[in-house]
Amino acid sequence: xxxxxxKGKSVGFKINLEEFRKxxxxxxxLAAMKVRTDKENELFYAGLKxxxxxxxxxxxxxxxxxxxxxxxxxxxxxxxxxxxxxGNEQSQKIVNELKPLYQKELMSLIHLN
Numbered sequence: 001x002x003x004x005x006x007k008g009k010s011v012g013f014k015i016n017l018e019e020f021r022k023x024x025x026x027x028x029x030l031a032a033m034k035v036r037t038d039k040e041n042e043l044f045y046a047g048l049k050x051x052x053x054x055x056x057x058x059x060x061x062x063x064x065x066x067x068x069x070x071x072x073x074x075x076x077x078x079x080x081x082x083x084x085x086x087g088n089e090q091s092q093k094i095v096n097e098l099k100p101l102y103q104k105e106l107m108s109l110i111h112l113n
Contacts, residue, residue: 015057017066023051028073031097034090052100077102
C-alpha cells in the first residue's frame with residue numbers, strides 16, 4: 001500500500017454527467033419505493049455505490065443542472081430526515097439508505113455549526 005499513488009488516480013478522471021444524472025435519479029426513485037423486488041434492490045445498491053463514488057469527483061458550480069439536482073436532492077433528504085424524527089418509518093428507511101450520498105454535505109454542515 002505504501003507504493004500506491006492515490007493522488008495520481010484522481011488526476012484526469014472523467015465523469016459522464018449524463019450517466020451520473022440517470023444513476024442519481026434512479027437511486028432516489030428506488031429509495032422512495034415502499035417495496036422493491038430483488039432485481040430492484042440490486043439496481044438500488046449498485047446505483048448507490050456508483051453514484052456515491054462519482055459524487056466525490058463532482059465539484060460545485062461546474063454544471064448548473066447537476067447543482068440544481070444536488071440541491072433539490074439534499075433538501076429532499078433533509079425533509080425525509082425531519083419526517084423520520086417525527087416517527088415516519090418509510091422516511092426513516094429512505095434516510096438510512098441514502099445516507100452515504102450525503103456524508104460530505106452532512107459533514108460540511110456540522111463544521112459550519
